[in-house]
Amino acid sequence: MEIKLPLHAYQVHQSRATINKIHTLVFSISLLSLLYYRFSTLLQITTGKIPWLLITMSEFLLSLFWILGQAFRWRPISRTAFPERLPSDESLPPIDVFIFTCDPKKEPTIGVMNTLLSALCLDYPPEKLFVYLSDDGGAPIMLYAAGEAYNFAKLWVPFCKKYGIKTIAPEAFFSSLNDEEHCHMSSEFFENLQDIKSRYKVFKQLVENAVQNDESCLTSTRDRPACIEVMRGNAIDELDKRKVEIPNIVYVSREKRSNHHHNFKAGAINALLRVSGIISNAPYVLFLDCDMYCNDPASARQAMCFHLDPQISSSLAFVHFPQSFYNVSKNDIYNTPLRTCMKIWWHGLDGLMGPPITGTCFYLKREALYKNSAQGDINLFDGERRFGCSDAFIASICRKHVVIDKDVASNKVVEEARAVASSTYEENTQWGKQIGFLYQSVVEDLLTGIFLNYKGWNSVFYDPLRPAFLGTGTTNLNDTLVQNKRWYSGFLQICFSQFFPLTYRPSRVPILQIMAYLYILLLPFNTFLVLCHSTIPQLCLFNGIKLYPKVSDLWFAIFLVIYLSSLIQTLMEVLITGGSLKLFWNEQRLAFFIRSTSNLFACFGYLKKCIGMKEIDFTLTNKSSKDGEMIKYQMDVYDFETDRKFLLILTTIVSLNITSLAIGIRRAIMEETYNEWFGQIFLSLIITVLNYPLIEGMIIRKDEGRIPTSITLLSILLVIVLYQARVLLL
């Protein structure tokens, strides 16, 4: 009897989980006693009730976050896949690849083409791959460049396949040529290399010239019809004169009308689901943002190891790979929140129901977006009201065996595809409400991921040694803060939607999974906590109100245990996932920046939306950097050319803490009361030290990335106002 070897395996990080559980126990007891101390003292004191109440609330919130966060630490796992055990190529299912782009100004065309070219090189039967480029900006240059990329692909794909190249995005490949990966190659390889290198240069030049000559077309008109172009054909391997098949490319730009809401990326995804449903209808879809190229051709087969395992496949919605970045520096000062998410949280959720979607780098089972996992066939009752009025599309969703139509480029197919990409197609349907990606939040990915869990779907997180995808991380402070602000606005939209996990069918999902979702979704409220801790104890130092127990007091030990042990836990997590002490410190600082600005303005933004002043927007992240930006970033120097409202908040906090530190020390010396003021002085000290780069930006730096003097002066003025207002806290 033939024994079938498993396609994948997993390992629970048992020792880490056990340590975490013991820690949780000790920590919870300390937290309870701290809260007891706070509440019992609050009832006794006569002066300073307001600051005591604020700080108690804030510590209560902190404890809540801490407890919710333990869900990520309960059962962390790691996985391995064995693609060599997959069945033969004939029995592999087709895959559609979706690449999203929407603005050639912020998303350099050549970068988008690199993502496209890398996807064409995936190690998968080429006739089973269809690569779709969704261009939400409808820029003519993008279509032109895709055509040129297709021509170049006819050389590039055979070259990569022949020599087993792993870095399949040309730009990254040519800039990593000295790496060990290629040192054992034959002399023939190096000859061909010269040729392909010059061909790439020509291709790049063509695209860049076109971009330059075409400035006016970069932003095309707001109103435009849908445009769909199928590019297909075979390549002749010029080296061996062999016929080589390469995957098809389909360029899609959906219809846009200024009187219609287009629902940002989620709208683009849903249009593409329908278009691809009509053209190729592969059962699995790889999602890629234009700034995330494939860095390992193996990912498609790796993902299939999970999707094709009969034991888990019936409820498996997607296999997620981490978002890693090729351009982040060792001590990364800007992207650490994603690091924590990919290295800690998602491994933790993988041990529960699986992580939610984080926008890009995942292989999704198409039908998960149309039905519950336990449901057999997709329910076609009332099909038109749910899926819209295209018969061809409705037929596609219940087609079991996908036969890719030989004539996909025929007028009839393209005509039908154009119809489902129209801006009115979704009117009076369930698209964006129950079907496809959901529209209620600008973080469509998280919302849809949570929704899939509620429909009984699981997911898998696979973090192979060689990053399967690499993207562009933010390299300046403004982009980071704006990007985070969008995410937090999106979280608030989910909190106040019908999908809030506590109230939306809570019985369908395990409690630990719900706790993890709550932790993420409530993150914007962190702003209260951070703003409270960085202003109230400081103002109380001016006032002479004591908020923490004496050092000699037993209660002080409780504070110390809580503070130190949570700090050590975070530090350990950074260290065991390959980070350094410096990275840990930078991470603390960035968290401070984000919580006091991005979170705060996300809350304001949401309030504005509620009173009807302004809708929440999908502000696109920049994928190109200014001159000198990279150098500064690599040297860990902050770029304070940042939105002034962000800067003002940060500088005011630092100025306040420096002042309270000075006044506190003076008070302690004069009154000989170190013992009593230690807590508050220490807090001011730690905030000042953590934010030292801000002080440097205000006082020492002279370059253009410094903090403008006007902001510094304004922040000092604000501190004076706060100082005068301190009596309000008495």
Ligand SMILES: O=c1ccn([C@@H]2O[C@H](COP(=O)(O)OP(=O)(O)O[C@H]3O[C@H](CO)[C@@H](O)[C@H](O)[C@H]3O)[C@@H](O)[C@H]2O)c(=O)[nH]1
């Ligand atoms: O109206 C839009 C807006 C965006 N995009 C595309 O969506 C992708 C993500 O946009 P980006 O500005 O790069 O967002 P990030 O800040 O990197 O986004 C993260 O968070 C988003 C949710 O807020 C997810 O959609 C992303 O996949 C995830 O990487 C890009 O390819 C865009 O071209 C569109 O197609 N149409």
Ligand SMILES: [Mn+2]
């Ligand atoms: Mn991005």
